[in-house]
Amino acid sequence: MKESIALILYIPVIHRRYVEIIREWASAHELTCLYIVGEEMIKGSGVLTHEIRALDPQTVLDIIVRTGWLSLDHVDILTPQKIPAIRKYCTKIVTAREGLTMGIVGRCFPDMPVEYIDTFLRWDTTRVAATHQPDHHRVSTHPHHVRLMADAKDLGNRSSDWWRRVGAIIVDPATLSPIMSGRNEHMPSEYAPYIAGDPRDVIPAGTSPEISTAIHAEGSAIARAAASGLSTRGTYIFTSTFPCAACARLIVRAGISKVFYHEGHSNLDGDQLMRSANVEIIQVP
Numbered sequence: 669m670k671e672s673i674a675l676i677l678y679i680p681v682i683h684r685r686y687v688e689i690i691r692e693w694a695s696a697h698e699l700t701c702l703y704i705v706g707e708e709m710i711k712g713s714g715v716l717t718h719e720i721r722a723l724d725p726q727t728v729l730d731i732i733v734r735t736g737w738l739s740l741d742h743v744d745i746l747t748p749q750k751i752p753a754i755r756k757y758c759t760k761i762v763t764a765r766e767g768l769t770m771g772i773v774g775r776c777f778p779d780m781p782v783e784y785i786d787t788f789l790r791w792d793t794t795r796v797a798a799t800h801q802p803d804h805h806r807v808s809t810h811p812h813h814v815r816l817m818a819d820a821k822d823l824g825n826r827s828s829d830w831w832r833r834v835g836a837i838i839v840d841p842a843t844l845s846p847i848m849s850g851r852n853e854h855m856p857s858e859y860a861p862y863i864a865g866d867p868r869d870v871i872p873a874g875t876s877p878e879i880s881t882a883i884h885a886e887g888s889a890i891a892r893a894a895a896s897g898l899s900t901r902g903t904y905i906f907t908s909t910f911p912c913a914a915c916a917r918l919i920v921r922a923g924i925s926k927v928f929y930h931e932g933h934s935n936l937d938g939d940q941l942m943r944s945a946n947v948e949i950i951q952v953p
């Protein structure tokens with residue numbers, strides 16, 4: 669039996685990645701139907717009310733049909749009324765790894781197979797942000813450390829940030845069991861830089877880290893621990909990217925005693941800062 673796929677996308681503006689996804693899935697799977705998340709579903713999700721650039725879903729549908737990327741039989745607007753039919757006739761959901769559609773899929777299709785794809789065009793970090801390695805104290809290839817770092821990287825990969833995706837996990841020093849985690853995310857919503865623009869666009873990589881609409885992974889994990897009343901004193905933090913100076917200050921004041929990192933950072937001001945507070949720095953390759 670051929671797969672009947674419901675491709676569910678929130679498309680506020682048409683950009684290159686959406687065109688790629690639509691073409692890719694339409695040509696590879698003839699039974700794919702694209703469902704553009706409709707106004708009613710967007711309002712119900714509680715986010716994006718400030719998206720001033722957004723086209724209305726019907727206009728997006730008209731553009732897609734007129735360009736010939738998909739025929740009218742294969743595009744529809746996702747409304748609450750259509751959910752039972754999708755559940756009945758589709759064998760799989762394909763959707764974007766972003767908050768709005770993930771929320772809808774989780775609520776409306778909790779028991780269906782789901783494949784997630786990335787929608788944002790990502791900058792090439794090797795070109796836009798030179799990565800320097802700090803003069804780390806030592807390297808660890810301990811299997812448990814490697815596994816925790818893999819988890820941190822996995823967490824970071826769920827960030828919708830265009831150019832750096834970082835995950836951080838604070839662990840208990842005795843058991844290495846996770847206490848709290850965080851990833852870099854824009855605030856007040858992950859769409860903030862796509863609505864009003866990102867101030868980082870005009871700032872050279874590695875400079876003025878305080879100018880940002882994002883909370884960093886390490887800062888987020890520390891703040892979440894504080895909100896939950898969990899002490900970070902003496903804990904270790906596993907972070908996929910070496911901490912920036914702002915996060916290094918938080919790490920020092922939070923009493924974290926060891927930092928395990930994977931990749932370097934374009935700015936290593938945090939290195940000296942953590943060293944002077946006797947925070948041990950360990951690289952996990």
Ligand SMILES: [Zn+2]
Pocket residue numbers: 884885886887911912913914915916
């Ligand atoms: Zn940071």
